[in-house]
Amino acid sequence: xxxxxxxxxxxxxxxxxxxTDPAIFALEQATIxxxxxxxxxxxxxxxxxxxFRTVQVGTESLIISRSRRGxxxxxxxxxxxxxxxxxxxxxxxxxxxxxxxxxxxxxxLDGKLIAAPNLTKMPDIDRVAYGLRRVHVREWLGYVWVSLxxxxxxxxxxxxxxIVDRLGEVENLDHYDLASLSVGKRIVYxxxxxxxxxxxxxxxxxxxxxxxxxxxxxxxxxADGLAAQVFVNHGAEFGAGVQGFTVDGxxxxxxxxxxxxxxxxxxxxxxxxxxxxxxxxxxxxxxxRMYPMAPDRTVVECDWLFLPSVVASGRDVSKSVELFHRxxxxxxxxxxxxxxxxxxxxxxxxxxxxxxxxxxxxxxxWLLAKIDPR
Ligand code: FES
Ligand code: FE
Numbered sequence: 419x420x421x422x423x424x425x426x427x428x429x430x431x432x433x434x435x436x437x438t439d440p441a442i443f444a445l446e447q448a449t450i451x452x453x454x455x456x457x458x459x460x461x462x463x464x465x466x467x468x469x470f471r472t473v474q475v476g477t478e479s480l481i482i483s484r485s486r487r488g489x490x491x492x493x494x495x496x497x498x499x500x501x502x503x504x505x506x507x508x509x510x511x512x513x514x515x516x517x518x519x520x521x522x523x524x525x526x527l528d529g530k531l532i533a534a535p536n537l538t539k540m541p542d543i544d545r546v547a548y549g550l551r552r553v554h555v556r557e558w559l560g561y562v563w564v565s566l567x568x569x570x571x572x573x574x575x576x577x578x579x580x581i582v583d584r585l586g587e588v589e590n591l592d593h594y595d596l597a598s599l600s601v602g603k604r605i606v607y608x609x610x611x612x613x614x615x616x617x618x619x620x621x622x623x624x625x626x627x628x629x630x631x632x633x634x635x636x637x638x639x640x641a642d643g644l645a646a647q648v649f650v651n652h653g654a655e656f657g658a659g660v661q662g663f664t665v666d667g668x669x670x671x672x673x674x675x676x677x678x679x680x681x682x683x684x685x686x687x688x689x690x691x692x693x694x695x696x697x698x699x700x701x702x703x704x705x706x707r708m709y710p711m712a713p714d715r716t717v718v719e720c721d722w723l724f725l726p727s728v729v730a731s732g733r734d735v736s737k738s739v740e741l742f743h744r745x746x747x748x749x750x751x752x753x754x755x756x757x758x759x760x761x762x763x764x765x766x767x768x769x770x771x772x773x774x775x776x777x778x779x780x781x782x783x784w785l786l787a788k789i790d791p792r
Contacts, residue, residue, distance in 0.1 A: 427772060429779045434765035436785075437612040437757065443713040444477075445789040446613075450692045452476035452566040455577050457694045457707050459562050460601060460721060461490070468512045468527060472505050474709055475566060480553060481505050481516070482562055485527045490557055492564045493550035498531065499523045504550070516550070525550045559696075560597035560723075561705075577690055584688045586651040591688070593677045594698055599723035600730070602702070603739045607718040607746060611753035612760065613693065613710040614785065616718065619749050620687070620695050620706075622775045629748045632741055636660050636667055637685055643774050653684030653698075663699035664737035665744065670701040671728045671735060691784065697742065701725075702735075704742045714757055720746060 436442055459471045459482050470483040472495055479495040495504055502520035517524045524533040529550035554565045556573055581588050626640040634641040637654040662670030686698040697704040703723040710716050722739050759765050771778050
């Protein structure tokens with residue numbers, strides 16, 4: 419890095435190889451995605467006993483499912499016989515059991531081995547010990563969070579602390595009652611960029627005036643380029659003539675009734691490291707989950723959550739969805755334009771952060787401490 423030669427206004431970024439090097443990506447998978455709490459699926463994606471989704475967390479494929487009693491379960495998607503992938507679909511439902519498509523070892527919804535060809539002739543096999551290996555799960559905000567660590571980090575000291583750092587207290591997020599909201603729209607983006615470029619982009623608003631014309635119309639203070647996330651519990655106020663957080667500033671849908679009066683007509687955003695962004699406006703939540711797939715590829719699943727009554731009524735939410743869908747496309751296009759330059763000789767020492775981006779250096783310090791804990 420070249421920080422010693424920089425003028426005071428500038429801080430250096432990470433060198434380009436941090437966004438391209440498979441060895442660094444492998445370290446991130448091991449020490450971040452497979453060790454921290456990872457937000458995997460929306461609870462309503464697995465509505466019933468036996469409903470499942472498969473997700474990629476770090477290098478591992480997981481099955482997220484529900485037991486007969488409705489409890490969320492997460493398993494490594496690896497057969498205990500000779501390792502075949504059990505569920506090959508992204509989502510689906512089984513009646514009572516998962517059956518491996520190779521030699522038909524069969525596991526109940528708690529992961530216990532319940533059947534296999536000739537199993538009765540092998541009475542010494544412990545059916546729990548040879549069951550599907552479970553992963554730690556936690557339900558919060560209506561999402562299923564998993565940790566592949568033997569001893570997961572404290573959920574309160576990691577995930578919830580991010581909310582405290584940003585909003586002052588978890589209650590300020592609780593007001594939106596995320597667990598009770600319904601998914602009105604989901605869009606999945608396959609982004610040809612490293613996950614850190616997406617985090618860094620989300621953390622700053624220096625780009626807002628350039629690439630987000632619709633967003634800066636609704637939130638005029640974003641045109642100044644100051645990231646709202648720098649100030650504890652600051653929400654960006656809607657412009658004077660703006661009626662709702664919609665693509666044209668027209669009225670949105672019903673306000674979430676439990677929000678604090680101070681949260682009305684304001685937009686708040688939180689980054690929950692390593693892979694979640696939460697955006698709050700009075701009548702909906704935009705919730706991003708990233709799945710880092712390769713150094714230069716990140717799948718982003720984005721949910722728009724509204725009051726259940728709004729979704730059930732079939733109300734048109736397209737103007738609300740369109741605003742952040744455009745913001746997403748604008749942001750992800752910018753990240754995709756940046757990714758190729760990460761392997762340029764011009765970027766071998768990295769780039770620079772201006773003062774309104776200086777807080778991104780904190781993200782870099784966090785990352786370096788994770789992947790190189792010496
Ligand atoms: Fe699954 Fe053989 S690998 S039953
Ligand atoms: Fe942006």
